[in-house]
Amino acid sequence: MDRDLLPHLPIIVAVARRRGFAAAAASLGMSPSSVSHSVRLVEERLGTPLFARTTRSVRLTEAGRVLVEGAGPALQDLAERLEHVRAIKGRPSGLLRINAPSIALPMVVTALVCEMAARFPSVRVEISVDNAIADIVADGFDAGIRLGEMIAEDMVTVRLTPSFKAIIVAAPAYLATHGRPENIADLRRHNCIALRRIRSGGLYAWELHENGRDIAIESPGSIIVDDALYARELALAGIGLAYIFEPLVRADIAAGQLTPVLARAAIEEPGLFLYFPRRAALAPKLRAFIDTAKAVTGAPSRAGLRATVGSAS
Numbered sequence: 001m002d003r004d005l006l007p008h009l010p011i012i013v014a015v016a017r018r019r020g021f022a023a024a025a026a027s028l029g030m031s032p033s034s035v036s037h038s039v040r041l042v043e044e045r046l047g048t049p050l051f052a053r054t055t056r057s058v059r060l061t062e063a064g065r066v067l068v069e070g071a072g073p074a075l076q077d078l079a080e081r082l083e084h085v086r087a088i089k090g091r092p093s094g095l096l097r098i099n100a101p102s103i104a105l106p107m108v109v110t111a112l113v114c115e116m117a118a119r120f121p122s123v124r125v126e127i128s129v130d131n132a133i134a135d136i137v138a139d140g141f142d143a144g145i146r147l148g149e150m151i152a153e154d155m156v157t158v159r160l161t162p163s164f165k166a167i168i169v170a171a172p173a174y175l176a177t178h179g180r181p182e183n184i185a186d187l188r189r190h191n192c193i194a195l196r197r198i199r200s201g202g203l204y205a206w207e208l209h210e211n212g213r214d215i216a217i218e219s220p221g222s223i224i225v226d227d228a229l230y231a232r233e234l235a236l237a238g239i240g241l242a243y244i245f246e247p248l249v250r251a252d253i254a255a256g257q258l259t260p261v262l263a264r265a266a267i268e269e270p271g272l273f274l275y276f277p278r279r280a281a282l283a284p285k286l287r288a289f290i291d292t293a294k295a296v297t298g299a300p301s302r303a304g305l306r307a308t309v310g311s312a313s
Contacts, residue, residue, distance in 0.1 A: 005045055008038040009071045012050060015039060016068045017140040020058050072140070092284035093122035099134045100127060100145035103228050104272055107247050108160045109145065111296050112289070119295075120288045131227060132198040137277060142286050148270035155275040158290055160297065165246045165266040166207065169258040171238040181241075181261055184210055184217065191240030192219040196226040206243045208265040219243065245269065 014024040015035065025032040043050050050064035060068060079094070100109055109127060116125055128134075128141065136144040144151075151157055168187075181187055187206075195204040203224065205216035221240055225231050228244050235242035235249075236257055242249075246266075252258040260266075274293060280286055 005042055008042050009067075010075055011035055011038040012042060012064075013068055013072045013075060013140070015051065015058065016060055016064065016072075017138075076140075091122050092120055092288040094285045095124045095126060096143075096285045096289060097126045097128065097141045098143050098145065098274075098289075099130050099136050099139070099141045101131045102129050103245060103248060104145045104160075105129070106229075107245075108272060108296075112160075112293055115296050116289060116292045119292055120285075123285045123288055125289070136275075142280055142283065143274055143276035143289070145272055145274055148273045151273060151275045154277075156278050156281055158274040158293060159271060160274055160293060161247070161271040163268055163271045166243060166269055167246050167249075167263065167266045168206070168241050168243055168261050169235055169249050169253070170241045170261060171236060171257065172259055173238045174235075174240060175259060175261070177238075184208055184215070184262065184265060187217065187241070187262075188220055190221070191223070192221040193231045193234050193240050193242045194219040194221055194224040195228060195231060195243070196224050198226055204243075207267050208262070209267050210265055214267060 011024065011028065011030075014028055015021055018024040018027055021035050021039070022032050024030075025035045028035070039050065046063070046067075048063045049061050050067060052059050052061055098109075105127075113125055113127065116123065133146065133150055134141065134144060136142075145160065148157065148159075168181075178190060181190055192206070196202075197204055203219065206219050207214060207216050209215075223234060223239060225234070228242075228248065231242040232244055232249055232252070234240065235244075236252065241261065249258050253260060274290070276286060281290075
């Protein structure tokens with residue numbers, strides 16, 4: 001083994017995962033020139049390019065993919081073992097990377113991060129806001145947060161919120177001008193704010209309940225966004241109807257700034273969950289985050305593969 005290359009491997013993996021030299025440098029606390037030097041040194045020592053570079057993108061070559069697929073898990077395993085050793089002598093430490101959609105921030109993430117900072121200041125928590133469905137293992141995250149129905153069965157899950165409804169809301173001024181829809185068919189006459197799926201590029205169908213069955217309808221309207229929180233802002237501005245999770249607009253409804261419509265058509269969503277591979281649960285920094293989640297939600301500890309935190313409803 002060429003021991004001189006070992007210190008540079010985490011840099012190679014960071015460039016691959018961050019898909020760029022500048023982003024990798026920022027995550028590592030290094031200058032982009034230092035990152036470039038490390039990559040160039042490894043490529044020269046191995047005698048083959050690891051990245052194909054253009055002015056707009058950085059992607060792995062076949063040789064780079066082979067190296068990263070082998071080095072990435074090995075480095076992660078080593079980092080976790082070192083964290084275990086440190087935790088034996090003291091408190092959990094290290095960088096904890098969490099991938100979460102924007103809707104999770106006001107619903108649960110902010111409270112968790114604040115409590116985590118108070119309980120475990122030696123753990124640096126990085127929240128990557130991502131409204132697509134990420135591959136947390138391939139992208140180097142310790143854990144992700146998503147709706148329960150979006151999580152692969154082989155992941156360990158921890159419940160972060162109770163279940164909640166997906167509802168339709170509008171500003172009173174919009175309803176005064178355009179009228180209130182009385183049934184699902186009436187939605188065709190309204191400006192329904194559409195939500196773009198980031199990964200597939202398609203539009204998110206509004207899932208509703210009618211006559212004992214679930215149906216999905218297209219959202220006709222003049223505006224398309226890719227963030228549900230911005231759909232809320234547009235609804236507050238009186239632009240049209242927004243399809244959104246009830247906790248995100250609970251305060252707006254209480255203040256009379258938004259009004260639910262077609263309440264009987266609302267469906268129940270399973271709630272938000274923290275999820276991660278089984279082996280990741282051994283990391284002290286992630287265990288600290290899970291313990292913090294239990295404290296914030298006030299739930300007792302539960303065991304099992306599909307573990308839960310918080311009360312389900």
